[in-house]
Amino acid sequence: MIAHARSRRSGLTIIAVMLTLSVLVILGSVVLRATALRRGVARGLEHRMQAQWLAESALERARARLAADPAYKGETWTLTPADLGRPATNTATPAAQVAITIEQANDGTAAIAAVADLPIELPDRTRITKRTRITLKTHTGASR
Numbered sequence: 386m387i388a389h390a391r392s393r394r395s396g397l398t399i400i401a402v403m404l405t406l407s408v409l410v411i412l413g414s415v416v417l418r419a420t421a422l423r424r425g426v427a428r429g430l431e432h433r434m435q436a437q438w439l440a441e442s443a444l445e446r447a448r449a450r451l452a453a454d455p456a457y458k459g460e461t462w463t464l465t466p467a468d469l470g471r472p473a474t475n476t477a478t479p480a481a482q483v484a485i486t487i488e489q490a491n492d493g494t495a496a497i498a499a500v501a502d503l504p505i506e507l508p509d510r511t512r513i514t515k516r517t518r519i520t521l522k523t524h525t526g527a528s529r
Contacts, residue, residue, distance in 0.1 A: 429511070435469060436501040436513040439483050443499030444515050447485045451495060455521055459485040463505070481505060493521050 450457040461484040466472065469481060481503040488496040499515045 432503045432511040433513070435481065436503040436511045437515075439464075439481055439501035439503065440499045440513045440515040443483045443485050443501065444497055444517055447487065447497045447499065448519060451487065451497075451519065451521065457487060459487045461485070469503075489521070494518050495521055 447457070447459065461482065464481045464483070466480055481501060482505045483502075484500045486498045486500075488498075490496070496516065496518050501513045503511050
């Protein structure tokens with residue numbers, strides 16, 4: 386009877402250990418999933434902030450280029466991961482693309498649109514569009 390009781394306690398101990406391990410594995414997977422979700426949210430926020438900065442910079446670039454050359458029509462350029470402060474070996478985060486378009490009106494103004502995509506190779510990329518309208522300076526004066 387004593388051997389039977391020990392065997393029964395050993396069996397209950399094994400069941401208790403297995404249940405405890407199962408609970409720990411479930412908790413670990415929940416924590417891992419929550420961490421991965423938070424990381425994805427943080428990456429999305431980082432992309433959004435960088436895309437906003439790129440679009441704002443593109444508007445400033447367009448204003449400066451139009452001031453120097455009223456015939457400026459816009460441009461598109463891409464940035465490498467290193468341009469964005471990321472390691473060049475990180476292929477999981479593609480580079481960004483920025484496009485500037487200029488539409489000049491007959492009233493001496495120009496509409497500027499800047500579109501920043503980050504990252505450009507993923508279907509769930511962040512796209513920020515900034516628009517503004519400026520008055521173009523006319524170059525008048527007598528030539529000497």
